[in-house]
Amino acid sequence: MRIYFATDIHGSEVCWKKFLNSGAHYKADVVILGGDMTGKALVPIVDDGGGQWHATLLDNRETLNGEEEVAAFEAAVIRRGYYPFRTDPDELRDLSADEPRWHALFEQHMLATVERWMEMADERLAGTGIRVFVCPGNDDQLEVDEVVANAKTVELGEGRVVDIGEFQLASSGWANRTPWDTYREEDEDVLQERIERMTEQITAPPERTIFSLHCPPHNTGLDEAPQLTADMSLKDAGRATIPVGSTAVRAVIEQYQPALSLHGHIHEARGTHRLGRTLCINPGSSYEQGQLLGVVVDIDGKKKVKNFVLTSG
Amino acid sequence: MATVAAGDERTVFVRKATGLVRGWSTRDAFIYAAFSINLVTLGLYIFGYAPFIPEGSLLWAVLLAGFYLVVQGITYASLIAAMPRAGGDYVWISRVLGGGVGFVLAITGWWFILWMWVPIYANILNVEVFGPMSAIIGWDSAVTFLSDDDGLFFTSIITALLASGFIALGMRTYAKVQKFCFYGGLVGLAIVMLLLLFNSKESFITHFNEQSADLYGVQNAYQATLEAGSAGGFAVSGVGSFALGSTLLLIPMMAFFNLWSNWGATLYGEVRGASDFRQNIYAMAGALLATSLAAIALFLLFSKTFGWDWYNAANNAFWAGTIPTGVWPYPGLLAASFLGSPILQFLLIAVLSLWFFGWVGTVFLSSTRVIFAAAFDRVLPEGVAKVDRNGVPYIALLLMLVPSIGIAALYAYSADFQTYTLAATLVIAVTFLGSAISAAILPWRRREIYKASPIARYTVMGIPLITFAAGLFILFLGFCLFKWFTDPDEVYAVNDSGSLIFMGSLYLLAIIIFAGSRIYRRRQGMDLSMAYGEIPAE
Numbered sequence: 001m002r003i004y005f006a007t008d009i010h011g012s013e014v015c016w017k018k019f020l021n022s023g024a025h026y027k028a029d030v031v032i033l034g035g036d037m038t039g040k041a042l043v044p045i046v047d048d049g050g051g052q053w054h055a056t057l058l059d060n061r062e063t064l065n066g067e068e069e070v071a072a073f074e075a076a077v078i079r080r081g082y083y084p085f086r087t088d089p090d091e092l093r094d095l096s097a098d099e100p101r102w103h104a105l106f107e108q109h110m111l112a113t114v115e116r117w118m119e120m121a122d123e124r125l126a127g128t129g130i131r132v133f134v135c136p137g138n139d140d141q142l143e144v145d146e147v148v149a150n151a152k153t154v155e156l157g158e159g160r161v162v163d164i165g166e167f168q169l170a171s172s173g174w175a176n177r178t179p180w181d182t183y184r185e186e187d188e189d190v191l192q193e194r195i196e197r198m199t200e201q202i203t204a205p206p207e208r209t210i211f212s213l214h215c216p217p218h219n220t221g222l223d224e225a226p227q228l229t230a231d232m233s234l235k236d237a238g239r240a241t242i243p244v245g246s247t248a249v250r251a252v253i254e255q256y257q258p259a260l261s262l263h264g265h266i267h268e269a270r271g272t273h274r275l276g277r278t279l280c281i282n283p284g285s286s287y288e289q290g291q292l293l294g295v296v297v298d299i300d301g302k303k304k305v306k307n308f309v310l311t312s313g
Numbered sequence: 314m315a316t317v318a319a320g321d322e323r324t325v326f327v328r329k330a331t332g333l334v335r336g337w338s339t340r341d342a343f344i345y346a347a348f349s350i351n352l353v354t355l356g357l358y359i360f361g362y363a364p365f366i367p368e369g370s371l372l373w374a375v376l377l378a379g380f381y382l383v384v385q386g387i388t389y390a391s392l393i394a395a396m397p398r399a400g401g402d403y404v405w406i407s408r409v410l411g412g413g414v415g416f417v418l419a420i421t422g423w424w425f426i427l428w429m430w431v432p433i434y435a436n437i438l439n440v441e442v443f444g445p446m447s448a449i450i451g452w453d454s455a456v457t458f459l460s461d462d463d464g465l466f467f468t469s470i471i472t473a474l475l476a477s478g479f480i481a482l483g484m485r486t487y488a489k490v491q492k493f494c495f496y497g498g499l500v501g502l503a504i505v506m507l508l509l510l511f512n513s514k515e516s517f518i519t520h521f522n523e524q525s526a527d528l529y530g531v532q533n534a535y536q537a538t539l540e541a542g543s544a545g546g547f548a549v550s551g552v553g554s555f556a557l558g559s560t561l562l563l564i565p566m567m568a569f570f571n572l573w574s575n576w577g578a579t580l581y582g583e584v585r586g587a588s589d590f591r592q593n594i595y596a597m598a599g600a601l602l603a604t605s606l607a608a609i610a611l612f613l614l615f616s617k618t619f620g621w622d623w624y625n626a627a628n629n630a631f632w633a634g635t636i637p638t639g640v641w642p643y644p645g646l647l648a649a650s651f652l653g654s655p656i657l658q659f660l661l662i663a664v665l666s667l668w669f670f671g672w673v674g675t676v677f678l679s680s681t682r683v684i685f686a687a688a689f690d691r692v693l694p695e696g697v698a699k700v701d702r703n704g705v706p707y708i709a710l711l712l713m714l715v716p717s718i719g720i721a722a723l724y725a726y727s728a729d730f731q732t733y734t735l736a737a738t739l740v741i742a743v744t745f746l747g748s749a750i751s752a753a754i755l756p757w758r759r760r761e762i763y764k765a766s767p768i769a770r771y772t773v774m775g776i777p778l779i780t781f782a783a784g785l786f787i788l789f790l791g792f793c794l795f796k797w798f799t800d801p802d803e804v805y806a807v808n809d810s811g812s813l814i815f816m817g818s819l820y821l822l823a824i825i826i827f828a829g830s831r832i833y834r835r836r837q838g839m840d841l842s843m844a845y846g847e848i849p850a851e
Contacts, residue, residue, distance in 0.1 A: 018849070021848050021849055021850070026843060036331070040328060040330040042326040042327075042328075043324070043326075044323070044325075055324070056325065059588045059767065061324075062770075076764065082325075089322070092322065092323065095326075096323040105326075138331060139330045178331050180329050180332075221698075227485060228334060232333075236341050236491075237338065237344075239341075239345060239487075239491075239577065240488040241485060242485055267332065271698065273698075274699075288397065289396055289762045289765060290761045290765050291408075296839075307839045309839050309843050311844055313846065
């Protein structure tokens with residue numbers, strides 16, 4: 001069986017489209033998106049009147065003349081993985097002062113985008129025979145699950161053990177604590193209980209079991225992230241890195257020893273690592289560039305996975 | 314991430330999400346860029362080669378190249394902005410020019426040729442640290458040992474072990490060590506400059522003669538050195554003189570020291586916008602310009618206090634093997650002569666040595682990253698990316714350590730091989746050329762990546778800034794490569810059949826590994842072309 005796994009596309013529509021095409025492109029039987037599918041930012045495009053607008057993307061302020069330029073700017077925002085919205089100076093001022101309100105607007109745009117993506121998946125993948133799993137990650141609000149669960153061709157992975165051919169896939173997007181207090185994070189002991197509740201449902205032998213756990217195991221190189229200072233700056237210009245993965249995830253992998261364990265979360269820690277018989281992979285993420293980093297794995301039910309290649313699609 | 318534009322208007326609403334950080338300090342980035350250019354370790358060493366082109370102006374060569382190579386900083390800052398956290402030349406070249414080209418250029422430039430940097434670094438360790446220290450404490454047998462072949466080989470092993478040790482410490486600790494060494498090294502450099510500034514040439518002659526008598530038993534060393542170095546009609550013009558042709562010829566030699574402002578470029582983390590792009594330029598170009606200006610200040614001080622003719626004559630005599638003291642005229646030791654006290658002299662050399670110890674680990678650090686990346690792409694066996702319980706990449710380190718010892722033996726025991734020093738720069742320059750070409754054509758070859766990046770709006774005369782800067786950088790590298798490969802006067806010593814065979818064999822080895830891996834993986838049912846083939850979005 002051939003599996004394609006990608007993760008952390010953070011709202012990048014180009015990456016989502018590539019993910020939908022990845023099964024056919026790599027001749028994969030199963031494609032899995034490992035989490036953090038929603039964007040991080042909402043970008044206002046401000047109406048200055050008389051057909052003129054202005055907006056800022058990546059610190060670059062732009063003046064936009066007419067619908068065509070506004071649409072092109074919106075496309076650029078979407079390409080980056082952010083959500084554009086049109087507004088006027090008064091509304092923007094009110095919104096800026098009202099945090100619950102802009103959070104609600106954010107959620108509205110985010111969920112609408114996920115819904116649109118699911119429709120896109122139904123259009124493109126219906127009848128292909130490729131199974132598609134999405135498991136939201138720690139940066140994805142819990143409301144995302146319902147939207148994914150309602151899709152016809154995409155299956156929600158969170159907290160479930162599902163049969164894929166002669167294999168079983170166990171997925172979770174929850175992570176250990178981060179400095180950002182994200183939506184799906186918890187203390188290590190609670191996380192371990194969560195994952196173990198799931199692995200108790202597994203009936204396949206370890207060599208026919210696949211984990212898709214968003215957070216990588218601790219101290220495996222798949223979890224090396226730049227160390228941060230107290231004010232959330234990158235220490236030593238990003239040169240000082242530390243392991244930030246989960247000890248719970250590591251413990252469960254070491255205990256259960258699935259053939260394959262797929263991870264994400266730390267974008268810069270692209271790589272592979274063996275924990276006993278388990279091949280752990282974090283393909284990394286370059287979503288900002290519209291580059292879908294991933295991994296193609298051929299798995300045959302033998303004790304160890306031997307064939308895989310990290311891709312940059 | 315900036316949330317407020319000019320005035321109070323909010324330009325972006327950011328929800329809580331992993332990885333949203335405030336950025337990095339330009340000062341920190343500057344430190345690592347300045348350290349990689351390394352005025353003391355690499356600069357002072359290569360300045361000593363200037364007498365091979367006596368009509369050239371060292372001052373103008375360093376100044377012109379320093380200002381020109383700002384385009385290198387812009388090129389790499391642009392690549393980082395367009396493809397952040399990509400891992401450097403390997404991925405940049407692979408994504409734009411293809412996996413095979415990326416592998417061959419990166420593996421030669423960031424792995425194989427760094428084997429050769431071990432004995433080069435060892436030589437620097439000898440002439441700038443161990444040699445002077447041994448002389449100061451009166452350990453004459455060590456001075457003799459270090460200046461012969463066995464000594465160089467021995468120090469090469471120490472250098473390789475030091476580099477391995479620093480990698481084993483881990484990035485977090487090593488970054489701290491580097492910062493400490495940088496500030497300590499700056500203090501040492503400042504002391505050298507102050508000593509040269511506040512002492513006269515007459516005073517230097519007196520102190521140098523005393524130091525040479527004490528350490529090496531040579532009497533009237535200043536005059537003897539001048540005469541030895543001036544034999545055969547060797548003469549240089551004044552420090553500020555300018556002869557265009559010869560000065561340009563010095564520039565490919567100076568690349569040994571000033572081509573590395575981008576060395577830590579891939580480590581800066583996520584680029585969030587145009588301000589980060591500019592910050593990277595400030596760090597890399599700023600470090601390059603600051604280092605170049607510091608070098609100019611040193612030249613002027615050398616001229617004032619040593620005498621420019623004497624400084625060059627001393628280096629000339631060293632390469633001719635006629636220098637009376639028998640050792641390389643390390644400016645740190647020359648300046649230390651003013652201190653009189655052996656303890657103070659020893660301390661000054663020790664503080665200056667921080668420039669060496671803070672940077673030596675990078676000889677292996679970059680290599681281990683490239684080895685890992687190639688293993689993840691399945692070009693190299695998975696096992697080479699193994700780490701031990703403490704995260705030490707022991708297989709990758711062995712792949713650096715063992716061949717580097719072999720190359721060190723060649724370097725130590727073959728006089729010919731020792732002259733190929735600039736080959737170590739040439740092969741990396743070829744890798745940079747690959748990245749520069751990738752950068753130049755990025756807006757067309759990877760249009761979507763370019764358009765999604767914060768640099769897409771920067772143009773010069775209608776040409777994308779990345780293309781403009783990379784084009785100028787390509788011209789620089791092309792000029793250097795042309796001179797290195799033609800080199801009718803053999804001043805660079807790399808247009809030699811032995812050197813060409815050595816460098817060619819590195820490329821051949823890389824091609825064989827890549828082609829062999831493709832065939833092997835295909836037989837396993839895994840097509841390596843998948844690694845860089847783009848998935849269609851529509």
